[in-house]
Amino acid sequence: MGRKSLKKERQKEIIEAFYKVAKKEGLENTSVAKVAKEIDVNNSLILHYFNSKDELIFGLINYILENYKSLYNPNHSGNSHTKLIKTIDNLFSREWNELIDDGVFYSSFALVFRNKAIKESYKGMHQSLRSYLAAIIKEAQADDIVAIENAEETAELIFILVEGAYYYLSLYDATTEEYEKKVKRYKEAAFTMLKIKEEVR
Incomplete structure (x- = not known):
């Protein structure tokens, strides 16, 4: 052992x-x-x-996943509403954006177009992140916090928004007011997707 x-x-x-x-x-x-x-x-x-270097890259992908998982805060104390809000805040936070260097992330991601095993590894990582978010959304569903029908589909759409947002935001200076406004707008779009009920906001 x-x-x-x-x-x-x-x-x-x-x-x-x-x-x-x-x-x-x-x-x-x-x-x-x-x-x-x-x-x-x-x-x-x-x-x-x-x-080989490829094996190191597989290890790196798992390292990326573990870092991202840390912001799901599974041991967060509080009700499902608080947990959901905190998770979405984390997904659109500077901390999430800075967890992994963009150059390393996108360089390793580019290998999915040439290496089937790396593609499957990345796919598994993305599916895991969506599953974690879907589980948090399902808790909110069970507590009648959100008015959505399909937690998995909503989690996927939110992640499409998150990934697209950071890809686009990488073209902007993160210290500017414009950057902050864009992040705020994208986060509001994620909350709109969740359809959080008025009485629990």
Whole structure:
């Protein structure tokens, strides 16, 4: 059990180093040698845990997912209405936007057009994020907080809005008033999709 835990810790350390190097130099310029240098180990140790750069990318995708999951705040104390509001606030927050470097995210995402396994891995990540949001929406449905019919469909539409928003917003300076206005408008659109009942607003 201890050995398995050590393996996971080592893999996490390598993935975090891979992410740091990719953030500094670009994913296309990141190599096993550079990752090894980042954490001051031999190349062979990296290859002991990950057979190739593609395997490192699979690990990176899981790392991205784990980071995004942290903002779903599953242990949030409060009712389903508070939890839903907090989750949507998080999805459109600066914190969500800055969790993962855009250059690393989009560079690794571009590989879905050339690598079927990476495409499936990304697809799984996106499905997981939608499922987490759908579960929170279903709680609100059960408590008669929202007037929607299909939680999964609503979660998917909200994520399409989130992903499209940040793709578009990456073209703007995040410190400007214009940027903040756009984020506010997109978040309001997400709340409109949820059809939160007047009496619980």
